[in-house]
Amino acid sequence: xxxxxxxxxxxxxxxxxxxxxxxxxxxxxxxxxxxxxxxxxxxxxxxxxxxxxxxxxxxxxxxxxxxxxxxxxxxxxxxxxxxxxxxxxxxxxxxxxxxxxxxxxxxxxxxxxxxxxxxxxxxxxxxxxxxxxxxxxxxxxxxxxxxxxxxxxxxxxxxxxxxxxxxxxxxxxxxxxxxxxxxxxxxxxxxxxxxxxxxxxxxxxxxxxxxxxxxxxxxxxxxxxxxxxxxxxxxxxxxxxxxxxxxxxxxxxxxxxxxxxxxxxxxxxxxxxxxxxxxxxxxxxxxxxxxxxxxxxxxxxxxxxxxxxxxxxxxxxxxxxxxxxxxxxxxxxxxxxxxxxxxxxxxxxxxxxxxxxxxxxxxxxxxxxxxxxxxxxxxxxxxxxxxxxxxxxxxxxxxxxxxxxxxxxxxxxxxxxx
Numbered sequence: 001x002x003x004x005x006x007x008x009x010x011x012x013x014x015x016x017x018x019x020x021x022x023x024x025x026x027x028x029x030x031x032x033x034x035x036x037x038x039x040x041x042x043x044x045x046x047x048x049x050x051x052x053x054x055x056x057x058x059x060x061x062x063x064x065x066x067x068x069x070x071x072x073x074x075x076x077x078x079x080x081x082x083x084x085x086x087x088x089x090x091x092x093x094x095x096x097x098x099x100x101x102x103x104x105x106x107x108x109x110x111x112x113x114x115x116x117x118x119x120x121x122x123x124x125x126x127x128x129x130x131x132x133x134x135x136x137x138x139x140x141x142x143x144x145x146x147x148x149x150x151x152x153x154x155x156x157x158x159x160x161x162x163x164x165x166x167x168x169x170x171x172x173x174x175x176x177x178x179x180x181x182x183x184x185x186x187x188x189x190x191x192x193x194x195x196x197x198x199x200x201x202x203x204x205x206x207x208x209x210x211x212x213x214x215x216x217x218x219x220x221x222x223x224x225x226x227x228x229x230x231x232x233x234x235x236x237x238x239x240x241x242x243x244x245x246x247x248x249x250x251x252x253x254x255x256x257x258x259x260x261x262x263x264x265x266x267x268x269x270x271x272x273x274x275x276x277x278x279x280x281x282x283x284x285x286x287x288x289x290x291x292x293x294x295x296x297x298x299x300x301x302x303x304x305x306x307x308x309x310x311x312x313x314x315x316x317x318x319x320x321x322x323x324x325x326x327x328x329x330x331x332x333x334x335x336x337x338x339x340x341x342x343x344x345x346x347x348x349x350x351x352x353x354x355x356x357x358x359x360x361x362x363x364x365x366x367x368x369x370x371x372x373x374x375x376x377x378x379x380x381x382x383x384x385x386x387x388x389x390x391x392x393x394x395x396x397x398x399x400x401x402x403x404x405x406x407x408x409x410x411x412x413x414x415x416x417x418x
Contacts, residue, residue: 027224029200036062080092099112209221266290
């Protein structure tokens with residue numbers, strides 16, 4: 001339903017009483033062809049692509065809380081594809097292309113802003129590493145990497161501290177097509193797209209067990225009763241290990257908290273997404289004016305969606321070292337997302353040894369930017385029982401063979417945990 005400006009004003013003045021919900025709120029049916037456990041960005045995008053790409057609509061998304069209430073609604077919203085390693089590079093390139101066509105595909109404004117990302121480097125060694133990454137991006141066909149020297153960075157980011165001598169700014173790798181998007185709008189857009197095609201989005205429905213008979217999945221037990229299904233996909237981010245344990249599986253996943261922070265609204269000052277090479281710090285400015293920034297993991301396993309003061313201090317110190325101008329802004333709030341960290345820093349999209357049971361997990365720091373491609377590839381796997389060509393390396397058994405995708409070029413910090 002389309003609303004004119006006058007209609008929107010009228011709805012606002014009358015308490016939105018005539019506002020049509022963006023999706024249905026159905027009760028679960030006794031059985032489905034496919035059940036997706038998890039109503040976050042990856043689960044909702046999977047449901048959307050199952051319906052829109054493969055014509056599969058006898059699908060239910062089961063969410064224990066409300067749609068988008070997990071990591072997709074609490075992250076730093078960065079979208080990028082400046083990866084280097086074989087496997088990840090192709091996947092995130094595919095994801096960025098889906099991002100670029102997402103708004104017309106969903107007929108929904110997800111506020112995708114290709115404002116550009118600048119990864120700063122502070123030594124000759126870091127420069128060499130970024131040259132390699134940029135060359136790899138060009139070799140793949142993504143002509144989207146520009147090496148900036150010190151003056152090139154100063155021209156775009158004049159507010160950085162170029163005088164400090166401890167972590168001098170040598171230059172940066174500029175990724176013009178990178179940027180950000182509105183996190184909850186992405187969840188809402190995919191939810192509406194799936195629902196409009198007949199997928200059941202079932203909220204407040206916690207999965208409490210997975211029914212398996214003779215090595216074949218038969219459905220799930222939930223807080224709203226048993227639901228049968230031919231196929232079940234686990235897409236629950238930091239809760240992956242807990243849900244997989246219901247099927248007797250032990251995944252190679254540790255759950256850790258990643259904090260993020262936002263300041264009061266300010267006038268536009270930061271036009272790009274910026275990452276700091278000498279302290280795990282990244283920052284951008286939201287459309288509401290708040291500075292949104294984050295840093296490293298809290299280095300202990302946890303399922304608590306909250307952080308700790310030492311990491312907050314670390315992030316603030318890094319930010320002040322890089323751009324002292326932010327020191328006068330007031331920090332409004334912080335939050336923590338539960339990250340499913342894999343041993344090699346790369347995701348898993350694969351079938352399990354249980355027939356009809358599939359997993360999508362291990363997104364580490366890359367979950368939000370992966371939302372379109374993750375759902376696209378997982379839907380392909382669920383529909384065809386074959387991996388999508390850009391996700392062929394995200395096999396579960398690579399941890400048995402030792403042939404992982406050690407993605408230290410992405411962020412690297414997670415590898416100290418294993």
